[in-house]
Amino acid sequence: MQDFVFQNSTKIIFGKDQEQVVGQESVVYGKKLLLHYGGGRIKNNGLYDTVVKSLHDQGIEIVELGGVKPNPRVSLVREGIALCKEHDIDFILAVGGGSVIDSAKAIAAGAKYDGDVWDFFTGKEAVSDCLPIGVVLTIPAAGSESSSGTVITNEDGWYKRATGHMKMRPQFAILNPVLTYTLPSYQTACGITDMMAHILERYFTNEKNVELTDRLCEAALRTIIHNAHTVLEEPTNYAARAEIMWSGTIAHNDLLGTGRIGDWGSHDIEHELSGIYDIAHGAGLAIIFPAWMKYVYKHDVNRFVQFANRVWDVEIDMNNPEKTALAGIKKTEQFFSSIGMPVTMKEAEIGEEHFEEMAKKATERGPLGNFIKLYEPDVYQIYQLAK
Ligand code: NZQ
Ligand code: ZN
Secondary structure, eight states, rough: OOOOOOOOOOOEEEEEEGGHHHHHHHHHTSSSSEEEEEHHHHSSSSSHHHHHHHHHHHEEEEEEEEESSSOOOOHHHHHHHHHHHHHHTEEEEEEHHHHHHHHHHHHHTTTTSSTTTTTHHTSSOOOOOOOEEEEESSSSSSSSSOSEEEEEEETTEEEEEEEOOOOOOOOOOEEEGGTTTTTHHHHHHHHHHHHHHHHHHHHHSOSSSSHHHHHHHHHHHHHHHHHHHHHHHHHTOOOHHHHHHHHHHHHTTTTGTTTTTOOHHHHHHHHHHHHOOOOOOOOHOOOOHHHHHHHGGGHHHHHHHHHHHHHHOOOOOOHHHHHHHHHHHHHHHHHHTTTOOSTTTTTGGGOOHHHHHHHHHHHHTOOOOOOBBHHHHHHHHHHHTTO
């Protein structure tokens, strides 16, 4: 096990009607707030009114910025930064999913910086300070509600890039599973795929003697798999929605990565897909992750055997471990398919025309992944395997 420091200070406020306390939680950070959200959805379903009332009850002045798109754009981030500077904003409240939260995080960093916010995503500049942010989460998926990262798309060249800093971790995140009842099945399934991917990225490590986190990863994966079909068939099943929502946070709050070095190659390979084709991140992962597994499993067949056995209950064939490993990969692919995800480029109507360009862009800052280092030709092969 590697040495590690684990500190996740995001206060999680979980349960029914908890969005009503957002004013009390926010006022601690000041009286001028930027309210950040996506489409008109929260205005139609009453969530916006509840949040605004709670903020007003605490005497908080609100500046609004809606319009965050999935795969959030740097142009809106720049607008948000200008608003924060103009109105001397103290605190940013994100109401929505990973896209809204990531946009809020980028604004929070940009508001404390004199240069262009994209500098943080090219690596030209490191984030050093941030406005504090809070979250009312409406989709369990990205785990951004307690992660230290943000992923933003630059329309100029369609680069989707990540950056992060401990100060970007939200101060609090309100998780009410009832707010996820309205999610379309497709979005629910994208979220499930993404949270599973966050665990798998950590699970496939070269680190030995990480039994506790192996078992925690396996438990979280099994919980998600166990509840996935229930939430799709019964969208208002509170118990199942609650399990999925908490799993999404646990999957990405860094606990499951303690003492081990995760891979993250599949995420970087996927970001080119959602950057160029604007598909949902979870759907892109359902296509890329099984292909990545097929490409790398021989590097440590035993780890893939363990995964197949402990997560998918595949019986271990002592005489043919490769068969067991491949059966686990197949089960993963079939599961993504069973919840309505595309598992090939073809199913997502993506052709081969950008494979070379995507492989080049993905690796232009160096090789990807840690389980095995992937160079441009490897990434290209993975896109081919995902065809
Ligand atoms: O725009 P709104 O109105 O919020 O609608 C959203 C959006 O259209 C909708 N939605 C959200 N909650 C809903 C709902 N519809 C009905 N009922 C509800 N309760 O769902 C759509 C997708 O929302 P989005 O925020 O894009 O989804 P998600 O949470 O999956 O976030 C995806 C983004 O997060 C990034 C991804 O790359 C992607 O850009 N990630 C961020 C990470 C991080 N910061 O730590 C890690 C992840 O690996 C990921 O890369
Ligand atoms: Zn992800």
